[in-house]
Amino acid sequence: MAPNDKTSLPGISIQALLAIENLSVSYGHVNALKKASIEVFSGEIVVLIGANGAGKTTLLETALGINTPLTGTIRFKGNSISGVAVDRNVRAGICLVPEGRGVFASMNVLDNLLLGAHNNLKNVDKHLRRVYDWFPILNKRKDQIARTLSGGERQMLAIGRALMSSPELIMVDEPSLGLAPIVVNDIFNILRMLNREGYTILLSEQNANKALRCAHRGYVLETGTVTLSGSAQQLLNDPGVREAYLGA
Protein backbone atom coordinates (compact mmCIF):
# COMPACT_ATOMS: atom_id res chain seq x y z
CA MET A 1 0.00 0.00 0.00
CA ALA A 2 1.37 3.37 -0.92
CA PRO A 3 2.06 5.49 2.13
CA ASN A 4 0.00 8.33 0.75
CA ASP A 5 -3.15 6.23 0.40
CA LYS A 6 -6.19 7.85 1.88
CA THR A 7 -6.62 4.82 4.08
CA SER A 8 -3.33 5.35 5.86
CA LEU A 9 -3.65 7.04 9.22
CA PRO A 10 -2.52 10.63 9.43
CA GLY A 11 0.55 11.09 11.54
CA ILE A 12 1.61 7.49 11.26
CA SER A 13 2.83 7.24 7.71
CA ILE A 14 5.56 9.58 6.66
CA GLN A 15 5.34 10.26 2.98
CA ALA A 16 8.61 10.63 1.16
CA LEU A 17 9.06 13.92 -0.70
CA LEU A 18 10.68 12.03 -3.54
CA ALA A 19 10.17 8.28 -3.87
CA ILE A 20 11.86 6.44 -6.69
CA GLU A 21 11.04 2.76 -7.03
CA ASN A 22 12.63 0.15 -9.30
CA LEU A 23 13.68 2.78 -11.79
CA SER A 24 15.28 1.52 -15.00
CA VAL A 25 16.51 3.87 -17.68
CA SER A 26 18.44 3.04 -20.83
CA TYR A 27 20.11 5.05 -23.55
CA GLY A 28 19.72 2.82 -26.57
CA HIS A 29 21.35 -0.46 -25.57
CA VAL A 30 23.08 0.93 -22.52
CA ASN A 31 21.23 0.34 -19.29
CA ALA A 32 22.12 3.37 -17.22
CA LEU A 33 19.86 2.50 -14.30
CA LYS A 34 18.67 -0.96 -13.25
CA LYS A 35 15.81 -1.09 -10.77
CA ALA A 36 17.19 1.65 -8.58
CA SER A 37 15.09 2.70 -5.59
CA ILE A 38 15.70 5.69 -3.36
CA GLU A 39 13.65 7.85 -1.04
CA VAL A 40 14.19 11.41 0.07
CA PHE A 41 12.22 12.81 3.00
CA SER A 42 11.44 16.43 3.65
CA GLY A 43 14.24 18.21 5.44
CA GLU A 44 16.93 15.72 4.56
CA ILE A 45 20.23 15.93 2.78
CA VAL A 46 20.63 12.68 0.89
CA VAL A 47 23.73 11.85 -1.10
CA LEU A 48 24.20 9.47 -4.01
CA ILE A 49 27.72 8.13 -4.03
CA GLY A 50 29.18 6.42 -7.02
CA ALA A 51 31.93 6.42 -9.58
CA ASN A 52 31.74 7.98 -13.01
CA GLY A 53 29.04 6.23 -15.02
CA ALA A 54 27.34 4.71 -12.00
CA GLY A 55 24.06 6.35 -13.02
CA LYS A 56 23.92 9.28 -10.61
CA THR A 57 23.29 11.94 -13.24
CA THR A 58 20.80 9.70 -15.02
CA LEU A 59 18.87 9.24 -11.79
CA LEU A 60 18.72 12.97 -11.08
CA GLU A 61 17.87 13.90 -14.64
CA THR A 62 15.16 11.26 -14.83
CA ALA A 63 13.61 12.56 -11.62
CA LEU A 64 13.65 16.02 -13.21
CA GLY A 65 11.80 14.71 -16.25
CA ILE A 66 14.58 14.69 -18.84
CA ASN A 67 14.45 10.94 -19.54
CA THR A 68 11.47 8.66 -19.76
CA PRO A 69 11.97 5.61 -17.55
CA LEU A 70 11.70 2.10 -18.99
CA THR A 71 10.14 0.81 -15.81
CA GLY A 72 9.59 1.97 -12.28
CA THR A 73 7.82 4.84 -10.62
CA ILE A 74 8.85 8.30 -9.52
CA ARG A 75 6.63 10.05 -7.01
CA PHE A 76 6.97 13.63 -5.83
CA LYS A 77 4.81 14.50 -2.83
CA GLY A 78 2.86 11.33 -3.56
CA ASN A 79 2.06 12.16 -7.18
CA SER A 80 3.49 10.09 -9.98
CA ILE A 81 5.78 12.22 -12.11
CA SER A 82 7.21 9.59 -14.48
CA GLY A 83 7.29 11.09 -17.92
CA VAL A 84 6.11 14.52 -16.74
CA ALA A 85 7.80 17.40 -18.59
CA VAL A 86 10.63 19.27 -16.91
CA ASP A 87 8.87 22.63 -16.78
CA ARG A 88 5.92 21.09 -14.93
CA ASN A 89 8.22 19.39 -12.44
CA VAL A 90 10.07 22.65 -11.88
CA ARG A 91 6.76 24.35 -11.25
CA ALA A 92 5.88 21.60 -8.78
CA GLY A 93 9.05 22.24 -6.78
CA ILE A 94 11.87 20.08 -8.13
CA CYS A 95 14.98 21.59 -9.59
CA LEU A 96 18.46 20.55 -10.62
CA VAL A 97 21.81 22.25 -10.31
CA PRO A 98 23.48 20.48 -13.24
CA GLU A 99 26.89 18.87 -13.33
CA GLY A 100 29.38 21.51 -14.42
CA ARG A 101 26.92 24.22 -13.18
CA GLY A 102 25.20 24.74 -16.57
CA VAL A 103 25.56 28.49 -16.19
CA PHE A 104 24.91 30.48 -19.39
CA ALA A 105 28.33 32.01 -19.91
CA SER A 106 27.31 34.70 -22.40
CA MET A 107 24.52 36.05 -20.23
CA ASN A 108 24.89 38.26 -17.19
CA VAL A 109 24.37 37.08 -13.63
CA LEU A 110 20.92 38.63 -13.28
CA ASP A 111 19.68 37.03 -16.51
CA ASN A 112 21.00 33.67 -15.35
CA LEU A 113 19.12 34.03 -12.07
CA LEU A 114 15.93 35.11 -13.81
CA LEU A 115 16.12 32.04 -16.07
CA GLY A 116 15.61 30.02 -12.90
CA ALA A 117 12.30 31.81 -12.43
CA HIS A 118 11.18 31.03 -15.98
CA ASN A 119 8.44 28.71 -14.77
CA ASN A 120 7.65 30.36 -11.44
CA LEU A 121 6.85 33.97 -12.04
CA LYS A 122 5.34 34.65 -8.62
CA ASN A 123 7.39 36.65 -6.12
CA VAL A 124 10.40 36.92 -8.40
CA ASP A 125 11.62 40.04 -6.59
CA LYS A 126 11.33 38.36 -3.21
CA HIS A 127 13.29 35.32 -4.36
CA LEU A 128 15.89 37.53 -5.95
CA ARG A 129 16.36 39.53 -2.74
CA ARG A 130 16.75 36.30 -0.80
CA VAL A 131 19.34 34.94 -3.21
CA TYR A 132 21.25 38.23 -3.00
CA ASP A 133 21.05 38.08 0.82
CA TRP A 134 22.54 34.61 0.84
CA PHE A 135 25.06 35.27 -1.93
CA PRO A 136 26.03 38.96 -1.74
CA ILE A 137 28.73 38.32 -4.34
CA LEU A 138 26.00 37.64 -6.92
CA ASN A 139 24.42 41.00 -6.14
CA LYS A 140 27.79 42.67 -6.57
CA ARG A 141 28.32 40.94 -9.90
CA LYS A 142 24.75 41.03 -11.17
CA ASP A 143 25.58 42.93 -14.38
CA GLN A 144 28.70 40.93 -15.05
CA ILE A 145 28.78 38.28 -17.80
CA ALA A 146 28.82 34.83 -16.19
CA ARG A 147 31.89 33.88 -18.20
CA THR A 148 33.94 36.18 -15.97
CA LEU A 149 32.96 34.41 -12.72
CA SER A 150 35.23 32.05 -10.83
CA GLY A 151 34.31 28.37 -10.47
CA GLY A 152 32.93 28.84 -6.98
CA GLU A 153 30.93 31.90 -8.01
CA ARG A 154 29.48 29.97 -10.91
CA GLN A 155 28.42 27.20 -8.56
CA MET A 156 26.77 29.81 -6.32
CA LEU A 157 25.06 31.27 -9.37
CA ALA A 158 23.79 27.84 -10.39
CA ILE A 159 22.47 27.24 -6.86
CA GLY A 160 20.97 30.74 -6.75
CA ARG A 161 19.29 30.11 -10.08
CA ALA A 162 17.81 26.90 -8.70
CA LEU A 163 16.47 28.81 -5.68
CA MET A 164 14.74 31.27 -8.03
CA SER A 165 12.29 28.51 -8.97
CA SER A 166 11.18 28.37 -5.29
CA PRO A 167 11.86 24.65 -5.05
CA GLU A 168 11.23 22.21 -2.25
CA LEU A 169 13.72 19.67 -3.51
CA ILE A 170 17.06 20.84 -4.86
CA MET A 171 19.04 18.19 -6.69
CA VAL A 172 22.72 19.04 -6.98
CA ASP A 173 24.84 17.07 -9.42
CA GLU A 174 28.54 16.84 -8.49
CA PRO A 175 28.87 20.27 -6.87
CA SER A 176 32.52 19.77 -5.97
CA LEU A 177 33.61 18.89 -9.50
CA GLY A 178 36.55 21.01 -10.60
CA LEU A 179 36.57 23.24 -7.53
CA ALA A 180 39.49 23.97 -5.23
CA PRO A 181 39.19 22.15 -1.86
CA ILE A 182 38.59 25.35 0.09
CA VAL A 183 35.79 26.33 -2.31
CA VAL A 184 34.32 22.85 -2.01
CA ASN A 185 33.99 23.45 1.72
CA ASP A 186 32.16 26.72 1.04
CA ILE A 187 29.75 24.98 -1.29
CA PHE A 188 28.97 22.23 1.20
CA ASN A 189 28.45 24.87 3.88
CA ILE A 190 26.00 26.61 1.58
CA LEU A 191 24.12 23.35 1.04
CA ARG A 192 23.95 22.81 4.84
CA MET A 193 22.72 26.36 5.31
CA LEU A 194 20.01 25.88 2.67
CA ASN A 195 18.99 22.66 4.35
CA ARG A 196 18.63 24.51 7.68
CA GLU A 197 16.48 27.03 5.84
CA GLY A 198 14.11 24.21 4.98
CA TYR A 199 15.20 23.01 1.57
CA THR A 200 15.47 19.28 0.96
CA ILE A 201 18.63 18.34 -0.89
CA LEU A 202 19.52 15.36 -3.05
CA LEU A 203 23.18 15.38 -3.89
CA SER A 204 25.35 13.29 -6.18
CA GLU A 205 29.02 13.18 -5.43
CA GLN A 206 32.26 11.40 -6.18
CA ASN A 207 33.84 13.23 -3.27
CA ALA A 208 32.23 10.79 -0.85
CA ASN A 209 34.03 11.89 2.28
CA LYS A 210 32.91 15.52 2.25
CA ALA A 211 29.47 14.65 0.94
CA LEU A 212 28.79 12.08 3.65
CA ARG A 213 29.94 14.51 6.34
CA CYS A 214 27.36 16.94 5.00
CA ALA A 215 24.47 14.51 4.45
CA HIS A 216 22.02 12.69 6.69
CA ARG A 217 21.70 9.58 4.59
CA GLY A 218 23.26 8.11 1.53
CA TYR A 219 22.95 5.56 -1.25
CA VAL A 220 25.79 3.87 -3.07
CA LEU A 221 25.21 3.42 -6.79
CA GLU A 222 27.24 0.93 -8.80
CA THR A 223 26.64 0.43 -12.54
CA GLY A 224 23.08 1.59 -12.27
CA THR A 225 22.10 -0.36 -9.16
CA VAL A 226 21.79 0.73 -5.54
CA THR A 227 24.17 -1.57 -3.70
CA LEU A 228 24.12 -0.03 -0.27
CA SER A 229 22.18 2.52 1.71
CA GLY A 230 22.14 3.84 5.23
CA SER A 231 22.79 6.79 7.44
CA ALA A 232 25.77 8.92 6.54
CA GLN A 233 27.57 7.69 9.64
CA GLN A 234 26.96 4.04 8.73
CA LEU A 235 28.29 4.58 5.24
CA LEU A 236 31.33 6.45 6.52
CA ASN A 237 32.13 3.48 8.73
CA ASP A 238 31.35 0.81 6.16
CA PRO A 239 34.54 -1.03 5.19
CA GLY A 240 33.44 -1.45 1.58
CA VAL A 241 32.62 2.23 1.22
CA ARG A 242 35.83 3.19 2.94
CA GLU A 243 37.85 1.10 0.56
CA ALA A 244 36.04 2.02 -2.64
CA TYR A 245 35.19 5.68 -2.11
CA LEU A 246 37.10 7.09 0.83
CA GLY A 247 40.54 5.81 -0.11
CA ALA A 248 41.00 4.33 3.35
Added chain:
Amino acid sequence: MEVFIAQVINGLSLGSIYVLLVTGFNLLLLVAMIIHFAYPQVVVFSMYITWVVLRLTGNSLLLGALAAVASSIFFNMVSAPLFQKVMKKRGEVDINSTMVLSMGIGMIITDVLSHGFNKGFPIAFPDELSGKTAILRIGLISILPGQVSSLIVGIIAVSGFFLLLYKTRAGRAFRAIAEDPNGARLVGIPLFRTGLESYALSGLLGGIIALLLAALLGSASPDLGEQVAHKVLAVSIIAGLGNLAGGLVVGLLLGILEAIVQGYLSGSWSNAIAFVIMLVVILAKPKGLFGIKL
Protein backbone atom coordinates in the same frame (compact mmCIF):
# COMPACT_ATOMS: atom_id res chain seq x y z
CA MET B 1 27.18 65.11 -51.77
CA GLU B 2 23.41 65.32 -52.26
CA VAL B 3 23.40 61.94 -53.90
CA PHE B 4 25.45 60.61 -51.05
CA ILE B 5 23.07 61.88 -48.36
CA ALA B 6 20.03 60.60 -50.19
CA GLN B 7 21.62 57.22 -50.72
CA VAL B 8 22.64 56.95 -47.08
CA ILE B 9 19.00 57.49 -46.09
CA ASN B 10 17.98 54.90 -48.65
CA GLY B 11 20.69 52.60 -47.45
CA LEU B 12 19.56 52.85 -43.87
CA SER B 13 16.03 51.82 -44.78
CA LEU B 14 17.33 48.96 -46.89
CA GLY B 15 19.81 48.07 -44.18
CA SER B 16 17.18 47.96 -41.46
CA ILE B 17 15.25 45.54 -43.65
CA TYR B 18 18.34 43.36 -43.98
CA VAL B 19 18.79 43.53 -40.23
CA LEU B 20 15.24 42.33 -39.65
CA LEU B 21 15.62 39.56 -42.21
CA VAL B 22 18.92 38.39 -40.76
CA THR B 23 17.47 38.58 -37.26
CA GLY B 24 14.48 36.44 -38.18
CA PHE B 25 16.80 34.00 -39.94
CA ASN B 26 19.16 33.87 -36.95
CA LEU B 27 16.29 33.51 -34.50
CA LEU B 28 15.11 30.39 -36.32
CA LEU B 29 18.67 29.16 -36.51
CA LEU B 30 19.36 29.68 -32.81
CA VAL B 31 16.08 28.76 -31.19
CA ALA B 32 14.25 26.47 -33.61
CA MET B 33 17.61 25.10 -34.79
CA ILE B 34 16.80 25.16 -38.46
CA ILE B 35 18.59 26.79 -41.39
CA HIS B 36 15.69 28.57 -43.06
CA PHE B 37 17.44 29.69 -46.20
CA ALA B 38 14.09 30.51 -47.80
CA TYR B 39 12.86 32.74 -44.98
CA PRO B 40 13.06 35.82 -47.28
CA GLN B 41 11.03 33.95 -49.89
CA VAL B 42 8.26 33.44 -47.35
CA VAL B 43 8.44 37.18 -46.73
CA VAL B 44 8.02 37.88 -50.44
CA PHE B 45 5.08 35.49 -50.51
CA SER B 46 3.50 37.66 -47.81
CA MET B 47 4.15 40.69 -50.01
CA TYR B 48 2.09 39.04 -52.73
CA ILE B 49 -0.71 38.23 -50.29
CA THR B 50 -0.64 41.85 -49.20
CA TRP B 51 -0.83 42.95 -52.81
CA VAL B 52 -3.88 40.74 -53.41
CA VAL B 53 -5.61 42.01 -50.27
CA LEU B 54 -4.85 45.62 -51.19
CA ARG B 55 -6.45 45.10 -54.60
CA LEU B 56 -9.48 43.32 -53.18
CA THR B 57 -10.12 45.93 -50.52
CA GLY B 58 -9.56 48.99 -52.66
CA ASN B 59 -6.16 49.68 -51.13
CA SER B 60 -7.08 49.50 -47.46
CA LEU B 61 -3.67 49.92 -45.85
CA LEU B 62 -4.88 48.57 -42.52
CA LEU B 63 -6.18 45.33 -44.02
CA GLY B 64 -3.09 45.06 -46.18
CA ALA B 65 -0.85 45.36 -43.14
CA LEU B 66 -2.92 42.81 -41.26
CA ALA B 67 -2.72 40.45 -44.22
CA ALA B 68 1.06 40.79 -44.33
CA VAL B 69 1.53 39.98 -40.66
CA ALA B 70 -1.15 37.29 -40.48
CA SER B 71 -0.01 35.45 -43.62
CA SER B 72 3.63 35.57 -42.56
CA ILE B 73 2.91 34.18 -39.11
CA PHE B 74 0.64 31.56 -40.67
CA PHE B 75 3.27 30.34 -43.16
CA ASN B 76 5.92 30.19 -40.48
CA MET B 77 3.74 28.23 -38.09
CA VAL B 78 2.64 25.84 -40.84
CA SER B 79 6.23 25.10 -41.76
CA ALA B 80 7.13 24.38 -38.11
CA PRO B 81 5.79 20.78 -38.01
CA LEU B 82 7.46 20.07 -41.38
CA PHE B 83 10.82 21.16 -40.04
CA GLN B 84 10.29 19.29 -36.78
CA LYS B 85 9.41 16.17 -38.77
CA VAL B 86 12.57 16.10 -40.87
CA MET B 87 14.89 16.99 -38.01
CA LYS B 88 16.82 14.04 -36.72
CA LYS B 89 18.38 15.84 -33.81
CA ARG B 90 16.42 18.26 -31.68
CA GLY B 91 19.29 19.39 -29.49
CA GLU B 92 21.44 20.92 -32.22
CA VAL B 93 21.09 22.58 -35.59
CA ASP B 94 20.26 19.96 -38.20
CA ILE B 95 21.82 21.75 -41.14
CA ASN B 96 21.40 19.21 -43.93
CA SER B 97 17.77 18.20 -43.72
CA THR B 98 16.37 21.57 -42.68
CA MET B 99 18.26 23.43 -45.40
CA VAL B 100 17.05 21.04 -48.08
CA LEU B 101 13.46 21.42 -46.86
CA SER B 102 13.83 25.18 -46.72
CA MET B 103 15.21 25.40 -50.26
CA GLY B 104 12.33 23.24 -51.41
CA ILE B 105 9.86 25.61 -49.80
CA GLY B 106 11.64 28.51 -51.49
CA MET B 107 11.44 26.91 -54.95
CA ILE B 108 7.78 26.11 -54.52
CA ILE B 109 7.08 29.71 -53.49
CA THR B 110 8.98 31.12 -56.47
CA ASP B 111 7.07 28.82 -58.83
CA VAL B 112 3.71 29.61 -57.29
CA LEU B 113 4.44 33.32 -57.53
CA SER B 114 5.48 33.13 -61.16
CA HIS B 115 2.48 31.06 -62.22
CA GLY B 116 -0.27 32.04 -59.85
CA PHE B 117 -0.05 35.80 -59.50
CA ASN B 118 -0.28 38.52 -62.14
CA LYS B 119 0.75 36.05 -64.88
CA GLY B 120 4.27 36.09 -63.46
CA PHE B 121 4.79 39.77 -64.17
CA PRO B 122 6.18 41.93 -61.41
CA ILE B 123 3.51 43.39 -59.17
CA ALA B 124 3.31 47.07 -58.34
CA PHE B 125 2.12 48.28 -54.98
CA PRO B 126 -0.34 51.17 -54.95
CA ASP B 127 1.01 54.65 -54.40
CA GLU B 128 -0.84 54.79 -51.08
CA LEU B 129 1.80 52.51 -49.63
CA SER B 130 4.94 54.30 -50.70
CA GLY B 131 3.47 57.76 -51.10
CA LYS B 132 3.13 59.73 -54.31
CA THR B 133 4.79 63.04 -53.70
CA ALA B 134 8.31 63.42 -52.52
CA ILE B 135 8.65 64.93 -49.10
CA LEU B 136 12.21 65.91 -49.73
CA ARG B 137 14.03 66.81 -52.89
CA ILE B 138 17.77 67.04 -53.03
CA GLY B 139 18.77 68.00 -56.49
CA LEU B 140 17.62 65.24 -58.81
CA ILE B 141 16.94 62.84 -55.98
CA SER B 142 13.59 62.77 -54.27
CA ILE B 143 12.79 60.99 -51.08
CA LEU B 144 9.37 59.41 -50.91
CA PRO B 145 7.33 59.05 -47.73
CA GLY B 146 7.58 55.27 -48.13
CA GLN B 147 11.34 55.42 -47.82
CA VAL B 148 11.17 57.54 -44.69
CA SER B 149 8.42 55.50 -43.07
CA SER B 150 10.14 52.23 -43.83
CA LEU B 151 13.29 53.65 -42.24
CA ILE B 152 11.39 54.74 -39.13
CA VAL B 153 9.39 51.53 -38.82
CA GLY B 154 12.53 49.52 -39.51
CA ILE B 155 14.39 51.23 -36.68
CA ILE B 156 11.45 50.79 -34.30
CA ALA B 157 11.11 47.12 -35.24
CA VAL B 158 14.82 46.42 -34.84
CA SER B 159 15.01 48.15 -31.45
CA GLY B 160 11.76 46.55 -30.32
CA PHE B 161 13.04 43.15 -31.24
CA PHE B 162 16.38 43.59 -29.51
CA LEU B 163 14.56 44.94 -26.45
CA LEU B 164 12.40 41.84 -26.44
CA LEU B 165 15.44 39.64 -26.79
CA TYR B 166 17.46 41.23 -24.01
CA LYS B 167 14.82 42.50 -21.58
CA THR B 168 12.00 39.98 -21.51
CA ARG B 169 11.36 36.49 -20.21
CA ALA B 170 10.81 35.08 -23.71
CA GLY B 171 13.98 36.73 -24.96
CA ARG B 172 16.00 35.27 -22.10
CA ALA B 173 14.67 31.82 -22.95
CA PHE B 174 15.58 32.34 -26.62
CA ARG B 175 19.12 33.33 -25.70
CA ALA B 176 19.49 30.46 -23.26
CA ILE B 177 18.47 27.92 -25.90
CA ALA B 178 20.72 29.63 -28.41
CA GLU B 179 23.70 29.27 -26.10
CA ASP B 180 23.07 25.79 -24.72
CA PRO B 181 19.88 23.93 -25.60
CA ASN B 182 20.64 21.09 -23.23
CA GLY B 183 21.38 23.43 -20.35
CA ALA B 184 18.17 25.33 -21.09
CA ARG B 185 16.24 22.06 -20.86
CA LEU B 186 17.79 21.29 -17.47
CA VAL B 187 16.62 24.69 -16.18
CA GLY B 188 13.10 23.84 -17.29
CA ILE B 189 12.77 25.86 -20.47
CA PRO B 190 10.52 23.90 -22.83
CA LEU B 191 12.49 23.56 -26.08
CA PHE B 192 9.58 22.71 -28.33
CA ARG B 193 7.22 25.41 -27.11
CA THR B 194 9.91 28.07 -27.09
CA GLY B 195 10.89 26.91 -30.58
CA LEU B 196 7.29 27.46 -31.73
CA GLU B 197 7.41 30.94 -30.21
CA SER B 198 10.44 31.66 -32.33
CA TYR B 199 8.57 30.54 -35.48
CA ALA B 200 5.72 32.87 -34.55
CA LEU B 201 8.02 35.76 -33.75
CA SER B 202 10.01 35.41 -36.96
CA GLY B 203 6.64 35.26 -38.70
CA LEU B 204 5.68 38.57 -37.11
CA LEU B 205 9.02 40.03 -38.15
CA GLY B 206 8.47 38.65 -41.66
CA GLY B 207 5.13 40.43 -41.90
CA ILE B 208 6.69 43.73 -40.91
CA ILE B 209 9.51 43.17 -43.40
CA ALA B 210 7.02 42.44 -46.18
CA LEU B 211 5.35 45.79 -45.57
CA LEU B 212 8.65 47.65 -45.36
CA LEU B 213 9.89 46.07 -48.59
CA ALA B 214 6.63 46.92 -50.33
CA ALA B 215 6.84 50.53 -49.18
CA LEU B 216 10.51 50.86 -50.02
CA LEU B 217 10.62 49.08 -53.38
CA GLY B 218 7.05 49.76 -54.51
CA SER B 219 7.08 46.50 -56.44
CA ALA B 220 7.94 42.81 -56.22
CA SER B 221 8.70 39.99 -58.60
CA PRO B 222 8.75 36.22 -58.20
CA ASP B 223 12.54 36.09 -58.03
CA LEU B 224 12.82 38.88 -55.43
CA GLY B 225 12.80 36.37 -52.58
CA GLU B 226 15.72 34.44 -54.01
CA GLN B 227 17.80 37.58 -54.51
CA VAL B 228 17.11 38.73 -50.98
CA ALA B 229 17.77 35.23 -49.62
CA HIS B 230 21.25 35.27 -51.12
CA LYS B 231 21.88 38.66 -49.58
CA VAL B 232 20.62 37.57 -46.17
CA LEU B 233 22.79 34.48 -46.24
CA ALA B 234 25.76 36.66 -47.18
CA VAL B 235 25.05 39.07 -44.31
CA SER B 236 24.70 36.28 -41.77
CA ILE B 237 27.91 34.60 -42.95
CA ILE B 238 29.86 37.88 -43.02
CA ALA B 239 28.65 38.69 -39.50
CA GLY B 240 29.02 35.13 -38.22
CA LEU B 241 26.10 32.68 -38.32
CA GLY B 242 23.72 33.20 -35.42
CA ASN B 243 25.40 36.39 -34.28
CA LEU B 244 22.49 38.78 -33.67
CA ALA B 245 24.51 41.88 -32.81
CA GLY B 246 26.85 41.17 -35.72
CA GLY B 247 23.85 40.85 -38.05
CA LEU B 248 22.67 44.27 -36.89
CA VAL B 249 25.97 45.92 -37.80
CA VAL B 250 26.61 44.09 -41.06
CA GLY B 251 22.98 44.39 -42.22
CA LEU B 252 23.02 48.16 -41.84
CA LEU B 253 26.46 48.48 -43.44
CA LEU B 254 25.51 46.34 -46.41
CA GLY B 255 22.32 48.36 -46.92
CA ILE B 256 24.27 51.63 -46.98
CA LEU B 257 27.03 50.22 -49.15
CA GLU B 258 24.52 48.87 -51.63
CA ALA B 259 22.66 52.17 -51.84
CA ILE B 260 25.87 54.09 -52.39
CA VAL B 261 26.96 51.67 -55.09
CA GLN B 262 23.55 52.13 -56.73
CA GLY B 263 23.96 55.88 -56.53
CA TYR B 264 27.29 55.92 -58.34
CA LEU B 265 27.50 52.69 -60.30
CA SER B 266 24.90 50.51 -61.87
CA GLY B 267 22.54 48.89 -59.39
CA SER B 268 23.30 45.44 -60.68
CA TRP B 269 26.75 45.59 -59.13
CA SER B 270 25.44 45.53 -55.60
CA ASN B 271 24.95 41.76 -55.54
CA ALA B 272 28.42 41.08 -56.80
CA ILE B 273 29.90 43.43 -54.24
CA ALA B 274 28.08 41.73 -51.36
CA PHE B 275 29.41 38.37 -52.42
CA VAL B 276 32.95 39.60 -53.03
CA ILE B 277 32.91 40.93 -49.47
CA MET B 278 31.56 37.60 -48.26
CA LEU B 279 34.33 35.69 -50.02
CA VAL B 280 37.02 37.99 -48.63
CA VAL B 281 35.60 37.66 -45.12
CA ILE B 282 35.33 33.88 -45.36
CA LEU B 283 38.93 33.66 -46.49
CA ALA B 284 40.22 36.01 -43.81
CA LYS B 285 37.86 35.11 -40.96
CA PRO B 286 36.08 31.80 -41.60
CA LYS B 287 33.83 32.38 -38.59
CA GLY B 288 32.68 35.79 -39.78
CA LEU B 289 33.58 39.24 -38.56
CA PHE B 290 31.87 38.83 -35.19
CA GLY B 291 32.12 35.08 -34.72
CA ILE B 292 29.69 32.20 -35.12
CA LYS B 293 27.26 31.85 -32.23
CA LEU B 294 25.94 28.34 -32.47
